[in-house]
Amino acid sequence: MRISPPTRRAFLVGAAAVSLPLCVRAQAYQPGGALNIVKFDRPGDASVNSYILVGPRSQVILDCQRTAVEARQLVAMARGLELPVEAIVLSHEHPDHVGGAQVVRDAFPDAAMLASETTHDVIRRDGAAMMAEMKRFFGPVMPDAVPIPTRILRPGERLRLAGVEWQVDQLGPCEAAGMTMLYAEAQGILFAADLVGNRVTPWLVDGHTTAWLAELVAARQRYAGVGLALPGHGSAAPMVALVDEQRAYLESFRAEVMATIGTAQPTPEALSAIRSKTESRYPGYPKVAPPPDLIERNARAVAAELARR
Numbered sequence: 001m002r003i004s005p006p007t008r009r010a011f012l013v014g015a016a017a018v019s020l021p022l023c024v025r026a027q028a029y030q031p032g033g034a035l036n037i038v039k040f041d042r043p044g045d046a047s048v049n050s051y052i053l054v055g056p057r058s059q060v061i062l063d064c065q066r067t068a069v070e071a072r073q074l075v076a077m078a079r080g081l082e083l084p085v086e087a088i089v090l091s092h093e094h095p096d097h098v099g100g101a102q103v104v105r106d107a108f109p110d111a112a113m114l115a116s117e118t119t120h121d122v123i124r125r126d127g128a129a130m131m132a133e134m135k136r137f138f139g140p141v142m143p144d145a146v147p148i149p150t151r152i153l154r155p156g157e158r159l160r161l162a163g164v165e166w167q168v169d170q171l172g173p174c175e176a177a178g179m180t181m182l183y184a185e186a187q188g189i190l191f192a193a194d195l196v197g198n199r200v201t202p203w204l205v206d207g208h209t210t211a212w213l214a215e216l217v218a219a220r221q222r223y224a225g226v227g228l229a230l231p232g233h234g235s236a237a238p239m240v241a242l243v244d245e246q247r248a249y250l251e252s253f254r255a256e257v258m259a260t261i262g263t264a265q266p267t268p269e270a271l272s273a274i275r276s277k278t279e280s281r282y283p284g285y286p287k288v289a290p291p292p293d294l295i296e297r298n299a300r301a302v303a304a305e306l307a308r309r
């Protein structure tokens with residue numbers, strides 16, 4: 001279902017203009033029972049997923065998009081469901097997931113905003129600076145602030161959302177400073193956020209790929225029965241398939257960085273060699289973030305991380 005006609009708008013990112021498609025799309029998953037799940041994103045580079053858990057009497061919004069433009073579309077979709085929004089969940093602190101939170105919170109001021117202590121603390125400490133930085137790239141379509149989450153999700157906590165019981169599974173540093181996942185074991189559903197992506201060029205700039213790989217090993221066992229894993233970027237799939245793909249990407253990228261840069265300073269030639277190898281190994285994988293040189297940024301961060309070992 002398309003909910004708006006395709007348009008394009010150029011955003012400035014660093015020195016380069018990036019054209020981000022603004023058509024948005026939604027896809028419905030019906031895992032059974034009374035729960036429906038709507039995935040909301042737009043195609044192409046810098047796409048990010050939000051999900052709406054649609055229960056019989058309420059709905060829950062998982063992650064809030066990057067800019068006010070997409071967040072307003074997400075709000076429009078939620079309003080169209082004509083169910084009260086009982087909660088808004090933020091999976092982690094990255095701007096593609098929390099940048100639009102102010103728009104969503106303002107639209108549904110009675111909904112609790114849930115996040116881990118890590119995400120809460122990073123937003124409180126760095127939220128304003130992060131949005132100021134994003135405004136340099138995106139201009140007025142970035143909201144002014146990130147609202148401080150109103151309720152902390154504790155690791156292992158169980159809560160009912162959209163009529164289903166979920167467990168809060170909290171991870172430490174991996175793709176971000178932390179990752180909050182929601183697990184409905186009885187239904188075989190996992191909101192996996194950015195622990196995994198599906199056929200996308202990931203963000204490795206936080207420099208925690210070693211810890212991330214360890215989390216993926218643990219996740220493969222814990223979520224072996226999850227048939228519907230909801231990633232932060234790309235399509236939903238069984239969790240084992242997403243874990244294996246994410247591990248393969250991280251391992252091959254780390255090996256490439258090790259072989260090409262090793263412990264030396266990264267040169268422009270080395271970075272561009274890594275980019276072309278990566279692009280031929282993973283052709284057409286959209287980038288999860290707007291910088292056109294995301295692969296080079298990833299390579300620099302991974303080289304620095306591996307040099308610290």
Ligand SMILES: [Zn+2]
Pocket residue numbers: 048094096097194232233288
């Ligand atoms: Zn993301």
